[in-house]
Amino acid sequence: MEKIRVKVCMGPAGILAGGAQVLSAFEKELKDKKICVELKSGCSAHKVGCRGLCAKDVLVEVAIGDNKTSYQSIKPEMVQRIVEEHIIGGKPVAEWGEDQNYRNFFKKQVKVLLSDCGEIDPEDINAYIAVHGYEAATKVLTSMTPEETIKIVEDSGIRGRGGAGFPTGYKWKQCRRDPNEPKYIICNADEGDPGAFMDRAVIEGNPHSVIEGMIIGAYAIGSHDGYVYIRAEYPLAVERLEMAITQSRQAGFLGKNILGTGFDFDIKINLGAGAFVCGESTALMRSIEGKRGMPRPTPPRSVNKGLWGKPTVLNNVETFANIPYIIRNGAKWFASYGTEKSKGTKVFALTGKIKNPGLIEVPMGITMKEIIYDIGGGIDSGKKLKAVQTGGPSGGCIPASLMDIKVDFESLAEVGSIVGSGGMIVLDEDDCMVSMAKYFLQFTQDESCGKCVPCRIGTKRLYEILERITKGKGKENDIDLLQELGKDVADASLCGLGQSAPNPIISTIKYFREEYEAHIFHKKCPAKVCRDLVTYSIIEKVCKGCGACIRACPVNAISGEKKKPHKLNQETCIRCGSCFDVCKFKSVGRE
Amino acid sequence: MEKSFNKILKSHKESNGSIISLLQQIQNEFGYIPEKAVFWFSNILDIPASRFFGTATFYAQFNLKPRGKNIITACCGTACHVRGGDRLINNIKNEIGLSGEEKTTGDRKFTLEQVACVGACSAAPVVIINEKVYGKITPEKLKKEIKALKES
Numbered sequence A: 001m002e003k004i005r006v007k008v009c010m011g012p013a014g015i016l017a018g019g020a021q022v023l024s025a026f027e028k029e030l031k032d033k034k035i036c037v038e039l040k041s042g043c044s045a046h047k048v049g050c051r052g053l054c055a056k057d058v059l060v061e062v063a064i065g066d067n068k069t070s071y072q073s074i075k076p077e078m079v080q081r082i083v084e085e086h087i088i089g090g091k092p093v094a095e096w097g098e099d100q101n102y103r104n105f106f107k108k109q110v111k112v113l114l115s116d117c118g119e120i121d122p123e124d125i126n127a128y129i130a131v132h133g134y135e136a137a138t139k140v141l142t143s144m145t146p147e148e149t150i151k152i153v154e155d156s157g158i159r160g161r162g163g164a165g166f167p168t169g170y171k172w173k174q175c176r177r178d179p180n181e182p183k184y185i186i187c188n189a190d191e192g193d194p195g196a197f198m199d200r201a202v203i204e205g206n207p208h209s210v211i212e213g214m215i216i217g218a219y220a221i222g223s224h225d226g227y228v229y230i231r232a233e234y235p236l237a238v239e240r241l242e243m244a245i246t247q248s249r250q251a252g253f254l255g256k257n258i259l260g261t262g263f264d265f266d267i268k269i270n271l272g273a274g275a276f277v278c279g280e281s282t283a284l285m286r287s288i289e290g291k292r293g294m295p296r297p298t299p300p301r302s303v304n305k306g307l308w309g310k311p312t313v314l315n316n317v318e319t320f321a322n323i324p325y326i327i328r329n330g331a332k333w334f335a336s337y338g339t340e341k342s343k344g345t346k347v348f349a350l351t352g353k354i355k356n357p358g359l360i361e362v363p364m365g366i367t368m369k370e371i372i373y374d375i376g377g378g379i380d381s382g383k384k385l386k387a388v389q390t391g392g393p394s395g396g397c398i399p400a401s402l403m404d405i406k407v408d409f410e411s412l413a414e415v416g417s418i419v420g421s422g423g424m425i426v427l428d429e430d431d432c433m434v435s436m437a438k439y440f441l442q443f444t445q446d447e448s449c450g451k452c453v454p455c456r457i458g459t460k461r462l463y464e465i466l467e468r469i470t471k472g473k474g475k476e477n478d479i480d481l482l483q484e485l486g487k488d489v490a491d492a493s494l495c496g497l498g499q500s501a502p503n504p505i506i507s508t509i510k511y512f513r514e515e516y517e518a519h520i521f522h523k524k525c526p527a528k529v530c531r532d533l534v535t536y537s538i539i540e541k542v543c544k545g546c547g548a549c550i551r552a553c554p555v556n557a558i559s560g561e562k563k564k565p566h567k568l569n570q571e572t573c574i575r576c577g578s579c580f581d582v583c584k585f586k587s588v589g590r591e
Numbered sequence B: 001m002e003k004s005f006n007k008i009l010k011s012h013k014e015s016n017g018s019i020i021s022l023l024q025q026i027q028n029e030f031g032y033i034p035e036k037a038v039f040w041f042s043n044i045l046d047i048p049a050s051r052f053f054g055t056a057t058f059y060a061q062f063n064l065k066p067r068g069k070n071i072i073t074a075c076c077g078t079a080c081h082v083r084g085g086d087r088l089i090n091n092i093k094n095e096i097g098l099s100g101e102e103k104t105t106g107d108r109k110f111t112l113e114q115v116a117c118v119g120a121c122s123a124a125p126v127v128i129i130n131e132k133v134y135g136k137i138t139p140e141k142l143k144k145e146i147k148a149l150k151e152s
Helices: A012-016 A019-032 A035-042 A076-088 A100-107 A125-130 A135-143 A146-156 A168-177 A198-205 A207-221 A235-250 A281-288 A317-329 A331-335 A368-375 A409-414 A433-447 A453-470 A478-492 A496-500 A503-521 A548-552 A578-582 B002-015 B019-030 B035-045 B049-058 B078-082 B085-096 B139-151
Strands: A004-009 A043-048 A060-064 A067-071 A184-189 A225-230 A255-258 A263-271 A312-316 A345-352 A358-363 A385-390 A396-399 A423-428 A536-538 A588-590 B070-075 B110-115 B127-129 B132-134
Touching: A004 A012, A004 A019, A004 A035, A012 A019, A012 A198, A012 B132, A019 A035, A019 A043, A019 A076, A035 A043, A035 A076, A060 A076, A100 A368, A125 A207, A125 A235, A135 A207, A135 A317, A146 A168, A146 A207, A146 A317, A146 A331, A168 A207, A168 A312, A184 A207, A184 A281, A184 A317, A198 A207, A198 A235, A198 A317, A198 A345, A207 A225, A207 A235, A207 A263, A207 A312, A207 A317, A225 A235, A225 A281, A235 A263, A263 B019, A281 A312, A312 A317, A317 A331, A345 A368, A345 B078, A358 A368, A368 A385, A385 A433, A385 A503, A396 A503, A423 B078, A433 A453, A433 A496, A433 A503, A433 B078, A453 A478, A453 A496, A453 A503, A478 A496, A478 A503, A536 A578, A548 A578, A548 B139, A578 A588, A578 B085, A578 B139, B002 B019, B002 B035, B019 B035, B019 B049, B035 B049, B070 B085, B078 B085, B085 B110, B085 B139, B127 B139, B132 B139
Parallel strands: A004 A043, A184 A225, A184 A312, A225 A263, A345 A423, B070 B110
Antiparallel strands: A004 A060, A060 A067, A255 A263, A345 A358, A385 A396, A385 A423, A536 A588, B070 B127, B127 B132
16 A cells, blocks of 8 residues: 655644644544554654645645645544545545645745755654755765855855845855854844744754754854854744754764764754844844844954854855755756846745735745735735835835836845845735834834944934824924934944834835825824724614624723614723724724 | 752853853743842852843843733734734733733733744734734634633
């Protein structure tokens, strides 16, 4: 009989949707029906990392021999039927399988560094080795010089995936050339951008690819000590990474005299403690040193004076995870994807008001339209697309009218946004752009480390101006003031956090100036989001008196008898919108 | 307390860790950073207490005050924000009776923490109650969970 493999998605969303329960249901069924006992090693049910289409979790793949079938939205109670009809009966349960939407989601994607993520058991090194894992590291360590290794990375044209897009090969070369010793290599897994989970998914789905990338990088620059700086907010990623490092050490890929080549290298995990600014390279290094994570002016660059003043290479998770694939398949192959200046593929976290939120990998240069409509399936709320926010607090909002834009480093910069680490948040008509800018400024002023004045005080003032605009107290020249101050903060701040902090404001003013004007001059929030500019009321004619809003109201501002129209007390109302959200009959009005 | 301090000191010396990892160990043990701990370690390691406080106050993860019995962590990521995260946070505050900038209720039954992003954006809005993650949470469901905790 043929091999049977069941893969259950246990990425962040898979776990939330009940992945663990689905997996144990499969294990139980396969055991109870004596399928696994008879087949022994030819049968397995195991967890895999993020399979991408988080909207339809739990995602399951059943493979009988080479015949693979994907299932979506699987619940534990559905498992029995799949086992009986598909695994025993040989007939897949068509109605739970992939549909057109599922196929569309994957059609335009190109899986390079996610090719094994969601396919292999992330907690088993042998699963990674079975898909050619550690072959690249072996090849580099046993048959290539560091210079040859750097050459391949340089030729591939890969640029840092953390946000700035600095050419990786060039960074490695500079560090290699520095005569000082020892050298350090650091993986930045401090994924601080709100609305981004690419690094988390890669580490949780295929931690060994990151480790292998680091081994290759260490060999190329001549480092023996590596660090992974990872957020404490990602406990599962930390756990899987620790497990992977231990396994890699046992298998002889980390430690002393790796593969008998005489090369020593090991990796330590450093837990971040919740500071966004530590995603900045010099701040991150200070944090590893145990200090307050505050950036310093550059130059000298980290490749010359980094961790403990020694030459250091710092790359993002995604960058390292790409390296083994580049070495294995060659620079040319990698460079065949993407555009002239932005090579390869990029992973994005597609979220917000989108039908198919999830983790996607696309070639650089794909249009925004293709991502939103072909892969993402369009807007889920039935409303119109308003903008796409990219790059988190350092990025900007790209309006619906520019959806033909190519997604690569240069094109996004041209319209005032950035690729950033890869968060992509889809906004619809119900989102207020002033409030969006305020949200990001609240974040940056809170996360500003306080070292330099333009950022510490500038972001605070910018936030205050936005705050008063959203409260209906905006002044006539506030838009000019925001632009002027924004420019000053961008020009004068010490590090990337402050330099990019005004981006959300500048880009929203550029494309949605009329919304700012509506807030300032007409005291209206067109999207009806800003609390102080909206009022709620109950439309008595429509109200069925179901009581849902009474139960939802946190301040007991709504009263009324059952089956009779309810009343809302404007004086008590805090305009939280809870009643609006729960009313099924659209009898709560919002003005 | 001293016994725990010695235990932490031993593992700190073995792992050759930094002040940050030491503070993380202290917080794991006590749930917060007790002032007593700072002075004890400052004395024994000959590191000024100001460096401990400076580091602890810089990072969002560290608490210098004891936290409540139940920890509610609200995600403030962008995806959660556009999916009504703000309203959820206000709801939580109203439910557990928190006002202004307070983080912990007077009876120390609840602590509300807001984090930048937990990285489960496709399930937004996300709230973590005592380490259990709730995705696509609604105000009603939240009310129910908090009520259950209040009664427990």
